[in-house]
Amino acid sequence: MKLLIHGRNLELTPALRDYTQSKLERAVQHYNDMVKEADVHLSVARNPRVPQQTAEVTVFANGTVIRAQERSENLYASIDLVANKLCRQLRRFKERHSDHHHSHGHRASETPPTDAVTSEAPIDGSLLDGKEAQLPEPGVRRKYFAMPPMRMEEARHQLDLIDHDFYLFRDAESGELQVIYRRNHGGYGVIQARD
Template sequence: MEIVVKGRNTEIADRFRNHVEDKLAKIEQFAPRAQRVEVELTHERNPRQADQAEKIEITVRDKGPVIRAEAKASDRYGAFDIASGKLLERLRRSRDRRKNHHRYATPAPVDEAPVATSEETSQDQMPERPVPPTEPGQSVEAQLGDSPVIVRQKLHEARPMTVDQALYEMELVGHPFFLFIDDETGQPCVVYHRHGWTYGVIRLNTVVAGTDTTNHVPEQVTAGANG
């Protein structure tokens, strides 16, 4: 298993690198097929954010779903310990799921959220799009026009999956949303956290230029949806 440690806006000392490698050796107990573990340390230079100056993101690349955890703290060792704790818990859950051959527990009711049509989005408000990445796993950062806004894009490989599997993989990476392709409809979809333990789904229809989008975007609001 390869462990890669890299820094953004900071240098990685050998002492910290050794600490990371020693602690992440436990990964093989939960994911013996893990091929690569990426650890990225980002230092925030803004003194107003000193209590969260060090951000750690850990990503495990296996033959199954990507598993990720991140944390922030005032020092890198504290941030790493928090992130690694989250990661090992997610790895344990993933291992137990495979071992028991059980499907992911049925989540709370899923609400379908409405999708904005082209009439609801003014082209004048759309920013200039930076050149997207072309290789899976590649990240590209670019300044948005003349503004100080930096847009970071990353390309991921996607395989069709069910909503159930998408919710499971969203929990593994610890994100509030997860983009995927529905294997039944072929639609790009997003699952996301709503209130408490409920979830939502946003679905997109492919619209051909020049057609009336109101004929292609189905009504997707269910009763009581307020997210």
């Protein structure tokens, strides 16, 4: 497994790197066939009144992104918590994709590995020609990702895997963009455009 560890507002000591690596390797040891890469962000809040130390892990498992984040007053405790959470999420992911959840004669479709969907074709020309570098507006962070059509149930499952409050997806039936979110009082809600 390829492991990238980043630190913000802290010095990444060899001891901290080793501890993080050992905890994550232990968390994914039963899922090594699925997990190819993990990206870890460790951070400490700048405000001394808020003793908040965060560990965030993003794992790329067979083309699916699984994310976990935990905060506590101690960075080592945050690493322990996020490793346990990641292990639970990987177990759920593997159980969902195993055959025993499907009726006899039916199988879950396999997710192609990342290298099977990326193109190795060379890029012709420059991507920068005619473009000028500009800084984005403050406070705006853009994310780009593939958005294959999916059913509502698949979107709900993805929401559980990424550990966010909402998930934007393209509905398989209508082709429209929709947002599924966790409701404060339990359950899920969907936001969709009205004609």
